[in-house]
Amino acid sequence: MKKEKLLAILRLQATKNVGDIVAKKLISATGSPEQVYKESPKSLAKIPGIGSHILQHLFDKKTLYKAEKELCFLDNNNYSFSYFFDNDYPNNLKQCIDAPILIFNDGNIDLNNSKILAIVGTRNITSYGREFCVELIKDLTQYNPIIVSGFAYGVDICAHKNAIKNNLQTIAVLAHGLEEIYPKTHKKHIHSVNKNGGFITEFWHDEQPVRENFLKRNRIVAGLSQATIVIESAKKGGSLVTADIANSYNRDVFALAGRATDVFSTGCNDLIKSNKAHLLTSANDIAKMLNWDLQPSSAPKQIELFVNLNEKEQKVYDYLTIRGKQLLDIIALDCDIPVYQLSSILIQMELKNVITPLPGKMFEV
Structure with missing residues (x-):
């Protein structure tokens, strides 16, 4: 650049x-x-x-x-960066209207894998939560997902460490610049995370880990991921904010249920009760919900040939063919078409059976 x-x-x-x-x-x-x-x-x-x-x-x-x-x-310095309008910007994150215009990264990150999971939760992880996290990641290994978290105490670092243990790529999203590290005790994990994935942040190199940065960080954790998993949370906490953001992005959320008397299961139980999260009991729940366990159909999909598209319809069609499913606002930005015009164009394309509308103002070919 x-x-x-x-x-x-x-x-x-x-x-x-x-x-x-x-x-x-x-x-x-x-x-x-x-x-x-x-x-x-x-x-x-x-x-x-x-x-x-x-x-x-x-x-x-x-x-x-x-x-x-x-x-x-x-x-x-050798840090890399990704610009929102460039092709190397993370595709999942690009679908989020409030995605950072520029993100910085360090390590060996490869986002070609479409299976990306955020695992978040309380910093005060219990033995119940830790054991579940360990077994969950071990069982997920057969699907080779990328594990995303926030490099904090508790659930976050447990997720990173077990991803590395099982030879899975892991990405730590930071609430500060790449020249800082928080918490300081996690400096010992920097090398292993960089070797098996790396770090991502929207903050400049010397930005400090102030409170509001953690809330901003949470939207990147949710935005990068196909789904967000909450393993233990009190009634209030940052992981619940991440779950809410994931829901606002129309991403799946899973939560580990616990006993009604367990303080650090209250938040998860509330997510499930209010239908803001799927009940999580095993890796199989995630694979089924995200269709990871389905084999692609051997029968070719029949498509209508010789559909007449005007110039703008063709532009949108070509864009979605390359990018896959995208948010209405992102299509408008990338194709340089005002939203009010694009809405009409998309309706006409839907009537011609060349695109499909999805929940959350998303569309795909």
Whole structure:
């Protein structure tokens, strides 16, 4: 990636009132991150949702200085990064409207595997939770999934360690920069995680693990994953936030039930009672729900030939053929078609039997 482009992306990340959704809107409207800073404030003000509260900070020289410092660090270190609009950006995460515009990673991460599971839960894991986590990951090994978690105490580190023990790739999503580590006692696991997967974060290299960062981190854990598994949680906790986010992304959530008297089963029991999570008893539950245990049909799928598509319909069709199922808002961004127009286009394509609508405003060929 050219330095000018990366600098513009970093500058957007550093700008007050410009979150990931607004940044994507600016880039989509202008054509590139660099072009955002070549447009006049008057021109940018015409973009829906871009008001004075954003424009007053967008050209602040302080953000440029910060971005230049981070760019200098990246130039002198071996960390990789993925830009939202590039092909190497994680596909599951790209389907989330609030996905980070830029993520940094370290290690040997390979996201070609479509079987990606988040395993989260209390930091105060009990022997019941630990034993279940150990057996679950051991039994999941036959499906070769990637195990994602947050590198915290308790369930998180138990999931990472057992993924490594069973030769599964594991990804630790951090609530701080790659030059920091939290908790400090987990420094001893850095090498083994990097060897068997690696670390992902949206935060700049020296960002500290402050409270709000952990909540932001949770959306990446849920977004990267095909499904989220909660192993033990009190009535309130970060893992329940992750489960809620996964539900908002229309991803499956599983929870380990426990005795009504067990404090660290209360949250899981509540998820199951409120139909926010499937009851989890074994790896087989996950495989069945996610269709991992089904063999592909040997009969070829019959498709209608010679369907007439107009230029925009063909553009959307080609995009979905390459990308697979995608969220409405993401299709609009990537295909540069306003949402109100895209909705009409998708309806026509559905009537022509070339796409299928899915829950949560998602579509696939």
